[in-house]
Amino acid sequence: MIAKRTSRLVALVALPAAMALTVGASSQAAAEGTGAFQINLAQLNDSGSKGTAMLSLQGNRLTVKIESEGLVPGQPHAQHLHGSTDGHDFHCPDPSADTNGDGVIDNTEATVDYGNINISLTTKGPTDMMSGLAVDRMPVADAQGKLSYQRTLTVSQAVVDHIKDLHIVQHGIDRNNNQKYDFDGAGKSELDPKLPQEATAPTNCGEVKGAAVGSIPVGGVETGTGPSEEEGVPFAVLGAGGAAFVALTGVLTVMRRRKSVLAAGRPGSNGSVA
Ligand SMILES: [Cu+2]
Numbered sequence: 001m002i003a004k005r006t007s008r009l010v011a012l013v014a015l016p017a018a019m020a021l022t023v024g025a026s027s028q029a030a031a032e033g034t035g036a037f038q039i040n041l042a043q044l045n046d047s048g049s050k051g052t053a054m055l056s057l058q059g060n061r062l063t064v065k066i067e068s069e070g071l072v073p074g075q076p077h078a079q080h081l082h083g084s085t086d087g088h089d090f091h092c093p094d095p096s097a098d099t100n101g102d103g104v105i106d107n108t109e110a111t112v113d114y115g116n117i118n119i120s121l122t123t124k125g126p127t128d129m130m131s132g133l134a135v136d137r138m139p140v141a142d143a144q145g146k147l148s149y150q151r152t153l154t155v156s157q158a159v160v161d162h163i164k165d166l167h168i169v170q171h172g173i174d175r176n177n178n179q180k181y182d183f184d185g186a187g188k189s190e191l192d193p194k195l196p197q198e199a200t201a202p203t204n205c206g207e208v209k210g211a212a213v214g215s216i217p218v219g220g221v222e223t224g225t226g227p228s229e230e231e232g233v234p235f236a237v238l239g240a241g242g243a244a245f246v247a248l249t250g251v252l253t254v255m256r257r258r259k260s261v262l263a264a265g266r267p268g269s270n271g272s273v274a
Helices: 003-020 022-033 107-116 158-161 229-237 242-246 249-262
Strands: 034-043 050-058 061-069 079-083 119-121 147-154 167-169 202-207
Touching: 034 167, 050 167, 050 202, 061 167, 079 107, 107 167, 107 202
Parallel strands: none
Antiparallel strands: 034 050, 034 202, 050 061, 061 147, 079 119, 079 167, 167 202
């Protein structure tokens, strides 16, 4: 009996190592099959918006369907798949993500939790990070604040392998309830002072159900080892505009994680943009 239990323990202990060694092999399984993953979009920033989404994979073809409501009527809503395909464990933020205490979880603050943009869910054209703020190619909510979106994309094998580690985030809030994005509601966006914060702050977020199952924690961020080289690569190719949406977030992620640990008793250590 002891021997049996021991062997089972050994098997359990060995499992993560085996999984780590066979990351490549897992792509085989994913590439062969199809899969559909449901996402419930829950409000952020007291936006009142919610929705459901479905990610369906057929090989490297990813169909994204989103139905959401409670959005800002007639306004474009930037939307993305956020997260990591290298095993970092990101989640949708909770109110504590408002680290500068201004009452709004802005994208920079939320990125600590939900990670960088992986895919920009545009209606046409490119879907890379650079399209993150391409509001002319983002879906527009109807007069009732509802939005329907569907697009099929070809995605990388890394996305196929780590689809469960990604989250859908929609952006755009209406703090002063005047049915538009303006500077009176929440001031300037920390991403681009020419944009209202209302246009870029996240309005909802949803994780793939069962996201924790089968993901392989690498722990780079959590253990404070600094941004990986992979995270550094995109920064080199970033320019203006949409780039601001993702720029520096890898670094900020690490810095703010440290700050959140060290924050108490260190007044003035918070470098947040006001
Ligand atoms: Cu986003």
